[in-house]
């Protein structure tokens with residue numbers, strides 16, 4: 003049995019173990035891994051997500067039990083301090099000694115901190131480990147508690163710096179990014195692309211300072227500013243340094259391995275160092291005089307090292323792909339291949355749209371046949387495809403500009419489907435999974451959904467950038483096999499929601515247990531219970547109080563759970579109309595229960611931070627003052643937003659506010675597959691944003707125009723015109739039909755826009771059903787709506803009037819104590835939950 | 840972060856030193872959960888009638904460190920009873936504590952005993 007010692011348990015060190023364990027020969031080796039960090043390897047690429055949820059486990063590459071199961075000895079919190087090549091041993095900081103046959107250096111790199119005077123001051127951080135983030139967050143919290151207008155700066159406008167900038171601004175500090183070069187992401191972008199990106203970042207509130215060399219870090223003990231020149235200083239309360247990386251080659255140096263002049267452990271393309279028994283992989287390895295600061299090449303190196311140790315010849319490819327996509331939500335930036343045309347082998351085609359903030363550039367070989375590189379800012383939706391065309395040297399259209407502009411002139415583009423890629427195309431570079439492997443996993447191994455393909459191939463589990471393409475490949479392959487992907491609710495109900503709706507209706511089912519008996523199997527789950535409860539509510543207008551245990555947990559407690567386990571309280575304020583007296587009452591209740599108070603985007607008032615135990619008391623007071631549940635927690639009608647209309651507005655064509663209140667009161671409490679929002683505007687100026695809602699009504703000459711199936715949110719959609727110039731009664735009639743038709747036929751959690759997309763025939767078909775009664779079901783649809791409207795009861799009123807129902811709102815069953823884990827911190831003049839611990 | 844979680848350790852039936860008398864059966868809703876205070880611990884207890892069984896686990900959501908699991912939804916995953924966290928829908932086996940839809944560390948599980956109309960939780 004031979005011993006392999008792995009020094010460094012980062013992403014690449016872990017990948018080495020994983021790749022070794024996949025080989026049957028691994029039984030012949032004893033593997034011991036040393037990690038300096040306190041926890042097993044985690045996903046550094048997604049480190050920024052830790053700012054949002056402080057969930058270290060979610061980033062973990064594999065739990066400790068994985069190492070145990072594979073007989074790998076993992077020793078964390080233990081730095082290796084010396085390598086003795088003559089005796090083939092190493093020693094650790096705790097003076098433990100180990101013998102090796104093979105040594106694998108996977109020591110990664112550390113953040114580079116430029117030697118600026120004062121950089122050791124308090125308040126200066128780097129961005130590499132979970133501990134770095136913990137320290138940064140604690141300092142941000144400290145600044146915020148001491149200074150309402152605290153400021154932060156990021157040193158370095160590269161990929162990581164921008165990610166860090168977004169994270170800090172999200173934490174609520176004013177943030178500047180300071181870059182020495184004349185542009186952002188200087189290694190990936192040209193000046194024009196950088197300018198477009200800069201505009202986008204500034205729109206997020208991040209200040210961008212280019213061409214700035216920092217001379218000095220000011221401050222006594224802690225940082226107070228950055229000095230750029232005699233007369234230019236930027237006052238800041240903290241600084242995050244993101245100025246590049248330095249390979250950790252200190253062990254290699256002291257044991258006499260060859261290292262590069264600017265650092266990095268010298269390796270040849272079989273990942274061996276100058277000592278045959280020692281390998282170096284990942285960000286510590288200097289290959290082709292380069293440090294590759296990305297995971298995909300590191301993972302390749304891990305595979306090559308495994309093969310060589312096991313006696314197989316394997317070499318790193320001669321060209322290593324350094325394409326990157328920035329991971330900032332809402333900001334698309336990608337660059338691939340020779341983006342800056344450094345090889346001077348190409349001509350560029352550039353498209354820039356200043357209105358929309360889009361910049362696209364592709365570099366095409368001088369003969370016009372190959373794509374050599376490119377940059378995309380503002381719209382990187384074509385990145386995966388372009389990247390594949392580049393990687394595989396695929397033929398490009400005769401008019402290469404079609405690649406970024408789309409084919410114009412009627413003819414279909416000759417490229418664009420993921421299925422056109424060659425089988426050998428590496429679709430997931432992190433895990434080196436080819437298109438062929440993904441398709442085979444569907445056609446031959448019988449994996450019929452994305453999750454099982456991911457489990458079988460590991461594609462998408464690295465940086466995640468390939469996910470859209472892998473998803474496309476799986477769906478396209480399934481389709482090409484003639485498979486209809488059936489939408490079933492879950493393992494317990496082998497029916498679509500529409501089928502289930504009909505079954506429950508016909509069989510007159512009224513509870514979840516009856517539903518399981520009638521057509522389900524097993525004991526239910528968090529998918530089917532809310533789905534069945536929602537259907538029952540749509541059939542009979544049962545409130546969640548009837549069977550609280552089968553509701554989604556927000557419905558169970560008739561309130562939205564918040565970040566710290568407290569709840570929000572949203573009384574209904576139909577149409578947004580509220581009297582001064584009501585406002586005073588709301589103010590008094592908010593004050594009495596010390597609730598954070600805000601006007602919502604739905605034009606009503608939201609109280610946050612209510613403890614479970616207090617909910618019934620708060621609602622008792624609200625109800626006594628004539629308020630009702632606003633159903634802000636339910637998949638149900640939320641608000642019907644309105645402008646003031648002709649009541650006050652000089653342009654108003656009709657009384658939008660009166661009509662909005664009528665509609666909101668008609669449909670309140672209506673449960674549906676997803677939430678429903680409405681809007682009523684008094685004229686086409688559209689101040690109520692009615693066309694951004696599931697139903698929108700706009701007053702025009704001669705009546706109302708009725709629009710349906712719009713939404714805001716992640717994929718905004720304008721509602722489409724269903725009927726023109728109709729009167730109030732007709733609006734209500736069409737709405738009744740439309741809403742019930744949607745409720746009966748949509749999939750769970752499918753909003754109206756997505757439902758319309760799936761409806762064969764689209765809006766024209768919907769017009770036929772709702773306006774022309776082509777299915778002959780309108781009388782039934784209207785009757786169902788009347789039944790539901792008549793059965794409406796305020797569910798909070800039911801609770802405050804019933805002692806037994808109130809019981810479920812205490813935190814403990816055996817004590818009147820409160821949850822002592824809840825903690826608030828002051829914020830402006832109110833409070834907020836403490837940051838996640 | 841680790842300190843709060845470290846208070847919760849799975850107790851096996853044969854390791855029980857003390858059965859803590861929590862509350863009468865009637866205090867727990869059928870096929871639902873409730874939280875029991877035991878010393879400085881919060882333990883979620885479930886009367887999972889469809890399984891004809893009672894289960895208990897830590898109330899602490901290991902993902903978010905909030906005391907919320909008792910407010911989640913019960914269900915089964917391939918025949919194994921599970922609880923879904925109300926915050927982010929992470930699901931855990933009520934038999935082993937294992938995270939069924941992710942890589943979170945397992946949660947602590949406690950034995951439950953019913954005697955003379957009362958619910959007891961097994962502790963160390």
Ligand code: SRM
Pocket residue numbers: 562563564569570572600601602603604605606607608634640641643677679694695712713714715716717753
């Ligand atoms: C409170 C509020 C933000 C605010 O501070 O203003 C809010 C808060 C939440 N929104 Fe919203 N949305 C709020 C107005 C909006 C609006 C604006 C509007 O209604 O005009 C939109 C865009 C319009 C739309 O829905 O089409 C909006 C689009 C979303 C979406 C995306 C929906 C989509 O189809 O893409 C979600 C996610 C979801 O529902 O799946 C969401 C989900 C949520 C949830 C429920 C997330 C959650 O589960 O915790 C938040 C609940 C907080 C709470 O407890 O109240 N919220 N949300 C607003 C409450 C309005 C109200 O009075 O009820």
Ligand SMILES: Cc1cc2nc3c(=O)[nH]c(=O)nc-3n(C[C@H](O)[C@H](O)[C@H](O)COP(=O)(O)OP(=O)(O)OC[C@H]3O[C@@H](n4cnc5c(N)ncnc54)[C@H](O)[C@@H]3O)c2cc1C
Pocket residue numbers: 009010011012013014015016036037038039046047048049050080081082083108109110111129130162165250253283284285286294295296297298300329465
């Ligand atoms: C915020 C951030 C975002 C990133 N985003 C991307 C991205 O989008 N795409 C991408 O491809 N890459 C990205 N990267 C880079 C990627 O994370 C690295 O390429 C990858 O982590 C390198 O893995 P590694 O194992 O070589 O080094 P590391 O992950 O740094 O691991 C090395 C480990 O070795 C340990 N170690 C060092 N010396 C010793 C010793 N003597 N004894 C014991 N242990 C030791 C270290 O403590 C460390 O845990 C990002 C990096 C960061 C920090």
Ligand code: SF4
Pocket residue numbers: 645646647648651652653654655658683684685686687688689690
């Ligand atoms: S939508 Fe028209 S009527 Fe309503 S407030 Fe705006 S301008 Fe006035």
Ligand code: FES
Pocket residue numbers: 429430431432433461462463464465466467468469
């Ligand atoms: S390319 Fe990174 S996960 Fe697939």
